[in-house]
Amino acid sequence: MARKRFHQLKKVKFRATWNKYNLYNLSRLSMPRTQSLTFYQQKWKAKSITRAYHGEQIREKQWQRMFTPRLNAVVPMDHRYLAEFDGSELAAGRGSGLEKPFDAEKTKRKQAIPYMHQTYAPIERRLDMAIWRALFASSARQARQFVVHGKVKVNGEKMIYPGYLLNPGDLFQVEPEAVLFATGAPKDGPQLRVGRRVLRVRRNRNVGMEKLRAQMAERKAAKASDKASNKDSSKALISSKTPKTLLEDHFEYRKTREADLSTMIQRAEWKQHAKSKMLSAKRKQQIRAFIRHAKSARSKVFRKPFQELEKERLAFVEEFRGSVGSNTLDKAWRQAAKKRAAENSVETEAGAAEGASEEADAPKRTKTPYGERVAEEKLVALEKRIAAMRIQGDGVDPSKPYATPWRPRDFMSAFAFIPRYLEVSPKICSAVYLRHPVARPGLTEVPTPFPGEIQQLAFNWYLRRR
């Protein structure tokens, strides 16, 4: 069952995300009241709140298998001390070091190793967690998605397993565009609108974003060269390439084909059910067959290749003529056709029912871009709009999924830190996993919002002696 709220406000649960509600929850996070709870309840509670942050995306059983009671720690050693003493001074006197006058400052400086903060250290070894810790994703779940979607490489090879346990020295790279999307501010109103328009054009032309950008750049270059060499038109012709979009593949064309077939079917059905005229049985059969063919063709109009559609079209006109007959046009139908033609000057195909006009149009259509003009107009308008945006600010690109020019998302700085077991290079969106996280005196490398007491209770829960 899908959970209702990930960042709920009623019950404070701190999650592994950069969400603003999560930040609010962090400010409200407090130690659970344990006075009235049994030890078991305390452990349960500690486990519950810590697991909401540490590897929430991992199944409990999976984490239980990862859990280890061994906690890694290091003690920094001074090489000068190692050189000057061989350790025998600690065994002098009565076996616990020579007694020295009490030095309060020295005992104060000695800090305990926060071992309990290492409880969830094995989770930090996972690839998705490392990506999130390296500030390449805005949440652990998003990092996981990046891995699953193939946007992450480990040592130069694509790695699709978010549960891959990094080994010391592993270099992981995340696709820069994904990182910019994850860490960038979202698009605002106008950019969102223009972005949607770009998306629509892309969909209509059935090309990828890269190709669309290339096309737009090409058009722009062509226009520029056109302007530059206005006197010598032949030169401009050579330099500016015609757009490569196949009008045959065009959405507009297919849409019109569908409309044609629909009108033909409608017309045939009128004929079929017309009470004024009696039809022969053979004629009725012909009409039924035509309707059947036309309907099946209409359902496939967006799937078939263009050449077939083009061939089919003439055959349908023939069949329509044979079965329904072109000389029995209704007045209403003729009016409707006229109206449509007037309405949509681009779609000159309105007279589909009229076989003669159909045939006359056919050779023309193969030459001139059919429906292409619409897209071209759209594209020109779009280019204009983008140019206008560019005047406002440099580097504006509404086709990107984030606000351009790029800026970090709100509240990112509150969550920004890079633990020491990673060496990150944000410029190339790459990082190296240096070693497993360790605890050192007074300092932990496992980023956790919970104090040692809670961690200890959680640790005790997973020791499985309840």
Add this chain to the structure above:
Amino acid sequence: MGAYNREGQLTRVVKASREQERERNSGGGSNESTQQRQPSDPNNPDGADNPDGTKAATLPPESRRDLTPFPLDPQFISQPVLSGWFKDQIWKQVILQGLSVREVSASLGVEMSRVAAVVRLVEIEKEWKRINKPLMRQYHQAVMNMLPKTLWNPEETTEENRKKTKTHESINDLPVHVATGQQIFLPTSESRHFTRKDAARVFDAKLLPADDRVPHPELAVMHKEVLEELSDEERKARAEARDASEEQKRKVALARQAKKEASIKKVDIGRFEYRFSEIKVDDAGKDGRGLKGVGWRYGVPLMDRSRGQHKIPRAVE
């Protein structure tokens, strides 16, 4: 986040103002003039004045608490990262000057693994520049602005100056060995000279003393030589001897590796490279269940479908 209190005020500012208040109260009216003169003195050594004559509202210096991202956990702090210039210097020292990773690590106070990683990452960055792949400069800038940094100090290159300033991280970290987790009472003679080496042997017969388990054992050795007041030539000679023995060890290891590689017969057919290695049937052992045995053996269950088995790669290359 740890730098702020519940009301959203900077804790260090609140604390400083409270201290001022207390000072003012305890001082009374006698030294009013001095109070007025140094309202932000302890926090603001360079009490800069604004052009319009008012005192600039400068912040008290950051403490460790200000670097804690999580208010409840003072044990975790946002530790500084290497600045871009620092990374470039590391790359220069390793690649252009040809210093070893160990030397660079010891001289700059950066872990050896980090030095190696920085060199790798800078190399990739240079490659991206070469092939004109756009670098994420804005993102880099934004992230670096959010993090504390260890800046490159050119003065630090000399030994004396470096001692004064703090290094990026501790480079001589001794891992806590599992065997040392237990408390052992060892009765021994009072006169015995009981050293770290002996202690290690008590914990585990094979455990090495701390001197050999730290990442930079050579630093202690060098310091010992300084304490012994050896002449420069002698120290140099010893260092060379150490380097030579290291080199010898590396050569032996390389030779072993090469021998291992050579034992694998390689057949390159263009698309694939087949590798044939010698397998002995006897490796399976008398009962056919030996760990070194290969292939499917009758009666030995294949565990690859059972729960808890690793099905995803455990290492890349």
